Amino acid sequence: GAVVSQHPSRVICKSGTSVKIECRSLDFQATTMFWYRQFPKQSLMLMATSNEGSKATYEQGVEKDKFLINHASLTLSTLTVTSAHPEDSSFYICSARDHGTGRGEQYFGPGTRLTVT
Amino acid sequence: AQKVTQAQTEISVVEKEDVTLDCVYETRDTTYYLFWYKQPPSGELVFLIRRNSFDEQNEISGRYSWNFQKSTSSFNFTITASQVVDSAVYFCALSEHNTNAGKSTFGDGTTLTVKP
Numbered sequence: 280g281a282v283v284s285q286h287p288s289r290v291i292c293k294s295g296t297s298v299k300i301e302c303r304s305l306d307f308q309a310t311t312m313f314w315y316r317q318f319p320k321q322s323l324m325l326m327a328t329s330n331e332g333s334k335a336t337y338e339q340g341v342e343k344d345k346f347l348i349n350h351a352s353l354t355l356s357t358l359t360v361t362s363a364h365p366e367d368s369s370f371y372i373c374s375a376r377d378h379g380t381g382r383g384e385q386y387f388g389p390g391t392r393l394t395v396t
Numbered sequence: 397a398q399k400v401t402q403a404q405t406e407i408s409v410v411e412k413e414d415v416t417l418d419c420v421y422e423t424r425d426t427t428y429y430l431f432w433y434k435q436p437p438s439g440e441l442v443f444l445i446r447r448n449s450f451d452e453q454n455e456i457s458g459r460y461s462w463n464f465q466k467s468t469s470s471f472n473f474t475i476t477a478s479q480v481v482d483s484a485v486y487f488c489a490l491s492e493h494n495t496n497a498g499k500s501t502f503g504d505g506t507t508l509t510v511k512p
Binding site for chain 2: 311313321322323324325328370372374376385386387389390392
């Protein structure tokens, strides 16, 4: 089946610094990728839809200047958490939609656990 | 708007018992997809099944089975003869095909604990 990778899997950073998370579709092209956030013991909440070659679409309440998304190619989307604070500590999961199948199939990455100290 | 409800927050069973996880959804689209994912303590989402709105056939895969009923907007998941390794958080999700660019809405999850 299709594979989506995320890098890094785990990152610890200091408050005020920026962190970039990569999401790659390894064996298919994804014009659309999604970024989710999951707090401990909670569900996944969609943050934004990343569209290749255009601006991302952010969900209500998500600061676009804080969570920068760049979908530079059909296989790569990046999420940059700018000026991270402890409250940004969370599990970030991306998914990629395989438009080639036409079935709305979404494949999830393994997630990135961000800890801001 | 799409919505997924998993009313059971936590379920605890003893090994070898059967257990059913409930999922009720709301959508205005006629074409949509329903999913179940397993999230073990490691955090990675493990895909279990996808069902499209035109396929109401129930499915069985080993000890897992799914009951999709459009009339009640439910997509329930049953584990037969549960095992300790089944302990995890299970999420039901809905993705609308035409609207919302295919993004998924997740239920709050059901934490299943299988005791030896």
